[in-house]
Structure formats: structure tokens, C-alpha cells
Amino acid sequence: MFGSALLGLMMIPLVWGQPYPIPPTCYSKVLAMGREITQRAAEIKRDHNTRSCTAHFPDLYIDMHNACVMSTMDSYLSMLRGLRERRCGYTRKVQELWSMISQLHLITAQKCHGELVFTYDDCAVLTSRSG
DSSP: OHHHHHHHHHHHHHOOOOSSSSOOOHHHHHHHHHHHHHHHHHHHHSSTTHHHHHHTOOOOOTTBBTTTHHHHHHHHOOOOOOOGGSSSGGGGHHHHHHHHHHHHHHHHHHHHTTTOOOOBBBBBHHTOOOO
């Protein structure tokens, strides 16, 4: 009797739906973060407060299927660290972008290492300049 009552209680969430949101997989998390970083990198190049400091930066496109993504993130982080010598390096948008790229790099290298599969290797695609 106790077993059937316990089984009945376990089935309630299945009938009513998920009682809590299903957490994203590492793969879906890094894809979403990559899209957001790509957008934010473009924003700091257009922003009034940061465009004079970041105009020379290459466009950043984070494609988590590209084997060059880790080295590209390393290079971009280095460029962002170099902005500390200039006033715009301390703006909130630049700091948030630096933090997001660092977080994505950590997640990719340590947390999701076995889940990601790099399907191609084309570094030029990730830092192409748009005319």
C-alpha cells in the first residue's frame, strides 16, 4: 500500500507538468552564450562610449562548432584586457563582455568538454571584418 501511494505521488508531476524548469544542456548553454557574445561584441563597436577604443577590433563571431573558437576567445579577451589602459576599458558593457567571454571559455574548456564536437576548423570566419 505504501509503495503504491509513493508511486502515485511520483506520477503527479508527470500529469501536471514539470514542477521546475529543465536546465539547459551544456551544448544549448554555450550556443546561447555564443550568440549573445557575438551581439554584445558588435554593440561595443557601435556604442558611443566605446567605439573609439574598439574600432580596430575585428568583428567577433562565436561559432561553437569551429575548432578555432577557443583561441579566438583568448585573443579577444587579450584585446579587451588591453583596453584597461584606456578609459573605455572600464565601461560596464566592456566589463560584461569580458566576463561573458571568460565564463564561456571556462564552461567550454572544463564543464562541457565532452559534449562539444568541432565540425570544422576555419579561424578566419570567426574574426572576419565586415566592409
